[in-house]
Amino acid sequence: MGDPPGAATFGTPAEAYDRHVGRYSRELAGALIHAAGVRPGHRVLDVGCGPGALTRELVARLGAEQVAAVDPSAPFVEACRRRLPGADVQLAPAERLPFADAAFDDALAQLVVNFMTDPRAGVRELQRVTRPGGTVAAAVWDYAGEMTLLRRFWDAAVALDPSAGDRDEGSMPFCTPDELAGLWSTAGLADVRVSPVVVSARYDDFEDLWRPLELGVAPSGAYAASLSREQQIDLKAELRRRLGVGQEPFRLTARAWIATGHVPR
16 A cells, blocks of 8 residues: 555654644644543553644643654654653654554554555554553544635645645545544454544634645645645635635634544453
8 A cells, every 4th residue: 555645745844734734733632632531540652643742732641651652754753752852752653563562551643544554554553552441542634524724725726726636635535434433443443433523723814824834744735835836826815715814813623533442351
């Protein structure tokens, strides 16, 4: 299986990610932690940690010595280590986790399942490193529906360039409740549930939203950065029109699906 569209675009600086979809990450992390039933005393793994939004929330609740994290992006791992020096942060893909069987009480993956080279193998690895009775959980954007920023972005891109549909994150697998439930069940997890959560992010103005897209982070940013200056101007205007925002501060909402399942005892 080849890499998903845009999987290689997370080699950009952590700060670029923070200013793009990272704005939503802290609120989403809290929802994922709650859904997974993480409790004080648990040892938890964050798979696909990125710059460390979920890792930070876990450290705040559990203590750094109870938290491990992995990511295949060297810049993100470096940023996560710098921001959370007490946590065990390693460079590794989800499909090959550098931990023993049943090493954790819970294994979480925030906004990464769609970008795994082999999602089925990745979820099996999350299960392998989680103790019997522990929870494997993940959050995935509702790319095709109510993740407002990305849905409006790709709708604007396709309106101007129909070939952009090939890069639309809404076409990726495992971003619907049925697909996620099937993935979790196929991995052998029990008590599988998929539920929605809506989070939001604040922007100072439209320029605050647009600037990170020019830096090439994530599939949306990679597409924007690949355009000519004239094409970027057209896309910027079309996106702004579809969002209906301007020079005043505003908020956007984003829906994600959270999948949870327990490792059989």
